[in-house]
Amino acid sequence: MNPAEWLARTARSVPEAPALYRDAHVIADYAGFARRAAGIGAALAARGIGLGDRVAIFLANSVDYLPIHYGIPWAGATAVPINGKLHAKEAGWIVEHSATKFVFTGDAALSEACGLPCVDPATEAFAAMQGTPGLEAPCPVAGSDAAWLFYTSGTTGRPKGAVLTCGNVMAASLAYLADVDDVACEDAALYPAPMSHRAGL
Template identity: 45%
Template sequence: MNIALWLARSAERYPQQSAIAHGTEVWCDYAEFARRAARTAHWLRAQGVQAGDRVVLFMHNAPEYLPLMWGIWWCGAVAVPVNAKLHEREAAWIAGHSEARLALVDDERASGLQQALRELNAATQVQADHSFMQQADGPQLALQPREDDAPAWLFYTSGTTGRPKGVVLCARQLRGCALAYLASVQSVQRGDTMLHPAPLSHGGGMYHLPYVLNAGLNVVPRSDGFD
């Protein structure tokens, strides 16, 4: 099962339900969330990304983060989220180690990561322009089939005891995480809200899964910190 089926199903059942907010402003509903993921998937396929290929996400939390991640899954590729607090050289090492074809980044990290990748002779291409997913008439890729045990998320440890280590998570494991959250942490109903001050590259990304599964609202704060 492609994990992106959850987004497709929520978009079909609750198209006008608010899906992502930036601060107090709704950024998109579920219908648009799915369309942006499908446009991202089409763009990735046009860049040569095939099922099973790795795609790095090296960005601060932003509304764009979630459609990009779900677009990676939508086309059958493997998301490699990297904590935005890491140095560009550390992110470049992860990109090279994971053999990522592409790195989707924000403007703040684009030049530094490109330089670090050149120093490592890594083949990963860097893309900071994400306008392809917001084009209203942009082409969309059909949801690609994936097996339950196919890799979906390559989760890198912090590297406190040496180099970071990549842990492969498949759709079955991500589904288990989401169902365990619903069973042991809290129930999630349509329209319930999750605030994401923590990095979406790590725990925040895991915790948002049941909210997409049950058509909740994921809120990315505008602030960079707490007062």
């Protein structure tokens, strides 16, 4: 199952429930959250990005991270989350090594150096992506299709890419509910570590 389908289903079930906050202010309910992600997915698809293509996210934690994170699989593409604390040269190596086709970043040095289409979430171009009429449903994927491509810290050499399939993501999510904690509709989550880390996603 496409991980973006979870967001689509939640938006259908509880569209008016609060989903995204900036400080104490709700900036999107689940319908709006899904609409943003679907718009990003549609904008990526319009650029020819789809199943198996890699899309990098080189950003600090922000509320924009989540629509991007769900918008990428909405188009069927594979997310490449890069720690926003890395140097632009380090991020550039990961972008090149992963054969990324599109980058979400506010880092001007990476945008200039990588030679790929880049969008900064602080710009009108990003707002336009979110406002693109969305794909009706997330792209169908197989359990063996790549959902995320994470890179190790590279402490003993160059970082190494680790693929998590859609099946891996589903198993990990269900295991969290079974082994770690319940999740209720009234819960809220604060994740202070980098959102590019697998544990937070």
